[in-house]
Amino acid sequence: MKVPISTTRLGSILLVTLQRPERANALSDELIGAIGDQIDEIERDTETRAVVVTGAGTTAFCAGADVRELVDLDEAAARAKMLHGQRVFRRLELLPLPVIAAVNGHALGGGLELAMACDLRIAARSARFGQPEIRLANVPGWGGTQRLPRLVGLGRATEMIFTGDLLSAEEACRIGLVNRVVADEQVTSEALALAERLAAYSTVALAGAKHAIHVGLDEGMTAGELAEAHAVATCCQTAAQRKAVTDFLNRRAAAHNHPTG
Known part of the structure; x- marks a missing residue:
């Protein structure tokens, strides 16, 4: 069975890559669980001083929840699914070391929520950002309604959530959703360079x-x-x-x- 994430150690930096490029790295229950397992390992690890999270392939950092797993969910199952993802993303957010998202492609829905649970976001110029859940008659469920207003302000966050409109990387940077925009081919190297810089601090x-x-x-x-x-x-x-x-x-x-x- 294919492992849904991979890790690469580069000195004191751990590069974590979502490995579902055939599904635009969509967040299945299995992938959410694998992220949680990886957080367990990081918490036990004494070598890692910074983490970079990215997605396999060139088109998507993470396209959001795997919509196939949202079909015919009853109320209890839907609530449990959201609470599980919230707990995993919150654990990622509270890791006591820098976590940087190398957003190498679209970050939509749960993918944007994953990026927002990281401390810093480096975006490829071709990346797009949004919370398009409203287009599926739904709302963000993995922290988007909470983290997005804190990052970009109430008015802009409400507009993004209500309309489902997507932002370019440049616009996302202008409003503070991402920290910097770089050429597509440089996004991982830029994130790793920043991680290395931070790892040198106390x-x-x-x-x-x-x-x-x-x-x-x-x-x-x-x-x-x-x-x-x-x-x-x-x-x-x-x-x-x-x-x-x-x-x-x-x-x-x-x-x-x-x-x-």
Whole structure:
């Protein structure tokens, strides 16, 4: 049986690839389960410092839910399917390390919801983005109604969800849905380069920053600021932070003692 995802280790970076190109990497129950299993492995892994998620092929990062699995779902089964996907995407979102989506093609419906559960999104110029569930008389069910307004604002998110219209990569970047747009052939290499840059930073600092961001979004600014203070306090006890501060001060002292021109 074909495995629905593959992984490639590049030093401290883990490249995770959705492997259903014949179905535009559509999210079947099996694929959602495989993503959850991969998250289990990342949580146990001490080598990985950043993750890049992409799709096999050149046309789609992920075209959304596998529509064939939505046929004749009763109410309980539909709710359970959505809750399962929500739990998996939330676990991905809360991994204590950077997760970057290399959006190498269309990211639609559940595919956009998967990309939004990542921390950062690098898009191929040919990529398209949207929540077209309304065209199937449905609504986003894997976090789209929650993450999209947080990324692009209430008005634009509501328009995208109500109309099902698709955005170009450039427009998605302009409104803050993606972080940058690159040539199609460069999207994975750009995402990996960014992952490598982030992996060089303190894992404690990155995890603390990510945790504080999400606490603030979920519980409000007061809770977020408290999480922020705890993160700083933790960082200040690490050898990496103490060395960075000492090195910074030494560089300043050297520059002061040896002024140029």
